[in-house]
Structure formats: C-alpha cells, structure tokens
C-alpha cells in the first residue's frame with residue numbers, strides 16, 4: 001500500500017522528530033535526497049545511470065541548475081540541495097522570489113559552495129533560458145491559495161526551457177491535502193517528496209502536475225493515513241481465491257439488473273465483466289435477457305425484475321436501466337433483497353430522487369455528473385467542475401450523506417467509505433483511454449462480482465478500479481473499447497496474482 005498523510009500529521013510528526021535530532025538534520029536528509037535525484041537527472045536519467053558513471057559525471061560537472069526559491073523551508077531544501085550540487089561542479093543559480101525572507105542558512109550554504117544568488121528578474125529569466133535543470137522550491141506544504149502572480153514569469157520560463165523540473169516536496173501551486181489547483185501550478189518531471197506522500201500528489205488534478213513521484217524517507221512517523229493507494233500485492237491479497245470445497249454458490253452469485261429495450265448493450269457489457277470478477281455465477285434480470293444469453297450462454301436469465309431472479313449475494317443495478325416506473329421497481333427490488341447493492345448510472349439518478357437514506361451495504365459508482373445529482377438529492381449544490389477539482393472531499397461528502405461507500409469515477413478514481421476516519425483509496429492504474437462508452441458498465445459488473453464474492457464495498461470498488469485500469473493498459477497504449485477491457489480482465493488478474 002502507498003500511503004499519503006495530511007499536512008497537519010506531517011507537521012506533528014516532523015516536530016516530534018526534530019526535538020530528538022540536532023538542528024537542521026531533517027532538512028539535510030531532505031536536501032540529500034533531492035540532490036541525488038537532480039544528479040541522476042543531470043547524468044542522463046536514473047535508469048540509464050548505472051555503468052555509465054564516467055559519462056554521467058562529465059555531464060554533471062559544469063551543467064547549469066536554477067533553483068526557484070520561496071520564503072519558507074521548501075526554499076531551504078532547494079538551497080541546501082543546490083549547495084550539494086555546487087560542490088559537485090554544477091553551476092547553481094538561486095533565484096530568490098522572497099528577497100530578505102529567504103532561508104538564511106540555506107543561502108549561506110549555497111554561497112559557500114560557490115553558487116550564485118539573484119533577486120533580479122531579468123537575470124533570473126536569462127538563467128532559466130540556459131538551464132539544464134530547474135528546481136521548484138517556491139512553496140511546499142506551507143503554500144496557501146495557489147501560485148502568486150510574481151512567481152508566474154519564472155514558472156512559464158521554466159516550462160519554455162523544456163528541461164527537467166524537479167519539484168521539492170510537491171509542485172508549487174498544488175494543494176497538498178486535496179490536490180486542488182487554483183490557477184497555475186508548476187509542472188514537474190519528478191517530485192521528490194519527504195517522509196510520506198501528500199494526498200495532492202496521488203489525486204488529480206494535482207497528480208497530473210507531479211510527474212514521477214519519489215519518496216525520500218526522513219524518519220518521520222505520521223500515524224494514520226488520509227489517503228491510500230493499492231499496489232499489486234494488496235490487490236492479490238484481496239482477490240477471491242476458490243478452494244477445493246468451493247462450488248459456484250459458495251463462490252458467490254452476482255445479479256445484474258441492467259439494460260433496457262433502448263440500451264441492451266449495457267447489460268451485455270456488465271454481465272461480461274461480472275463473469276470475469278470472481279463470483280461463481282451470474283444471474284441477469286431485465287429486458288435484455290435474450291441479448292445477454294446469446295452473448296453469454298452461461299448466465300441464468302429472467303425477463304422479470306430482481307425479485308424473479310432467485311437468490312444472489314450482491315446486486316448490480318443501473319447501467320442502461322433508463323427511467324420510468326419499471327426502472328424504479330427494479331431499483332426497489334434490488335434494494336429490498338437484503339444483500340450488498342452496487343448502484344450505477346441511471347440507478348444513481350433514481351436513487352438521488354429518493355433522497356439520501358443511510359445504507360452501509362450500498363456501493364455507489366458515480367462519475368462527476370452523477371455525483372452532482374446525488375449531492376442535489378441530499379440538498380447540496382455543486383457543479384461538475386467543483387467535484388472534479390476536489391475529488392476526495394466530494395467523494396467523502398456523498399459517502400457521509402448517503403451513509404455508504406462511494407466510488408467517484410474520473411481521471412483519478414476515488415473510493416470513500418462511510419467512516420470519515422478511514423483513509424480514502426485512490427486508484428493508481430487509471431488511463432485516459434478508459435473514458436470510453438460502456439467502460440463504466442464493465443467497472444460495475446466487475447465490482448459487483450467482487451461484492452458477491454465477499455469483498456467489503458471499499459475493497460470491491462478499489463480492487464475493481466485497479467483491475468479495470470490495468471486491463472485497459474493490457475490492451476495497449478491507445479484507444480480501447482469497453483468489450484476489449486472486459487476481455488482483458490483475466491490477463492490483468494493473472495498479472496496481479498502472478499507478480500505477488
């Protein structure tokens with residue numbers, strides 16, 4: 001698992017550790033890690049560095065690095081790292097954005113190692129035009145309210161230079177706790193973050209600015225995480241595994257109540273991924289029964305609603321369900337079955353109309369537009385853009401209002417459970433190619449199957465999102481159809497269990 005902690009926890013942990021260490025020791029650990037990444041990038045990349053040390057060190061010596069330095073300790077880290085680079089023969093210029101308020105010991109260290117300080121804008125911009133690498137030490141976890149206008153010319157010049165940009169702790173302009181970006185932010189090639197990940201590095205829009213994130217351990221123990229991201233080993237540990245005694249009923253039966261005369265395809269897609277989701281059998285209830293059985297002869301189908309379908313361990317209700325009394329009855333019957341229920345797509349709009357009533361066994365899987373409808377159903381006004389800009393907060397809010405688990409789909413999929421003290425899960429495997437028709441139907445069939453196999457809603461949702469993203473990547477970099485994603489699920493599954 002990869003964990004991220006709030007600024008409040010990071011600060012408390014840092015304070016407690018600093019009391020036990022000599023002054024400045026933590027900052028030196030941070031600066032050493034930062035300088036190591038800069039040296040690797042200057043030498044031609046971390047991956048290519050091994051065995052080519054001779055050439056690499058020639059590229060380091062005499063290369064030009066510009067530090068963008070703000071008023072706080074984030075700038076201090078940049079200055080101390082700059083001193084280490086200067087000691088290796090790098091020509092380091094620090095552009096001081098905050099004048100007299102610059103970290104004094106850091107400035108002295110850089111000057112002592114042969115570096116240069118400047119407060120002159122023209123000189124700073126000229127240096128940026130010649131740089132081989134730029135270090136963003138404008139603000140870190142102390143940053144408030146986005147990048148200031150005075151920093152913009154430097155940030156734009158760094159972008160124009162087209163060289164690697166290394167962000168110190170996090171890209172300046174990204175909110176550490178939420179990933180929100182108010183206005184402009186630094187676009188980093190690599191972010192070197194200290195002690196623990198920050199939530200804003202793992203969730204969009206912030207994650208899009210962070211580039212490759214490297215964690216430098218500095219010895220802090222920040223306690224419970226605010227955000228966590230599954231890794232292969234976690235997913236392998238959560239995936240259901242049949243035993244010698246398992247029969248299809250013990251492995252779980254998932255019911256799919258999806259599709260309509262207008263949208264039969266949603267039913268076929270949700271069923272196809274449910275078949276790959278670890279449940280022992282799939283039942284289908286709805287008007288697309290003929291299409292479903294033609295595509296998947298192994299599915300037990302009924303033309304009626306969930307009540308007519310027989311016993312299942314979890315229901316998926318909503319994809320392609322359309323609107324009207326029959327759709328409403330379908331949702332009612334699934335909710336009355338007394339088993340975990342995943343509600344998606346049209347089902348979410350129907351649910352929102354009923355208003356919020358806490359139900360712990362629900363897993364809701366909205367995209368931003370459906371999230372807006374759910375919020376409105378609970379009397380909260382928000383726009384799509386607001387939801388997309390602050391995904392963690394809104395996923396938590398809907399989970400709290402509806403007393404259930406919420407998987408908010410999008411560029412970073414976020415899963416929040418009903419317990420506000422528990423961490424939110426963010427999915428690290430997403431790809432923009434998944435924004436394709438029917439992709440959500442595949443996700444809900446898969447997550448429903450995992451629910452039926454006995455996974456808790458937070459696990460079912462986050463494991464499904466993980467495999468779904470991996471499956472899309474398995475198909476290849478480029479356009480994918482939802483049917484191809486469903487077909488690639490077994491390969492993604494094997495990729496995870498085989499690697500663990």
Ligand SMILES: NC(=O)C1=CN([C@@H]2O[C@H](COP(=O)(O)OP(=O)(O)OC[C@H]3O[C@@H](n4cnc5c(N)ncnc54)[C@H](O)[C@@H]3O)[C@@H](O)[C@H]2O)[C@@H](O)CC1
Pocket residue numbers: 014018026027030070071072073074075077138139140141142143144145146147148168169170194218
């Ligand atoms: N506390 C520690 O022991 C350690 C802190 N470290 C570094 O220290 C950073 C935190 O340092 P600080 O608490 O000094 O905070 P920052 O350096 O992140 O920024 C705070 C300073 O920036 C100004 N500021 C706030 N918002 C701004 C904005 N939008 N634009 C421009 N200036 C703005 C504030 O007035 C304040 O002076 C971490 O991100 C990390 O880089 C590391 O050295 C590891 C150890």
Ligand SMILES: [K+]
Pocket residue numbers: 074136137138139140167168169170171172
């Ligand atoms: K920074």
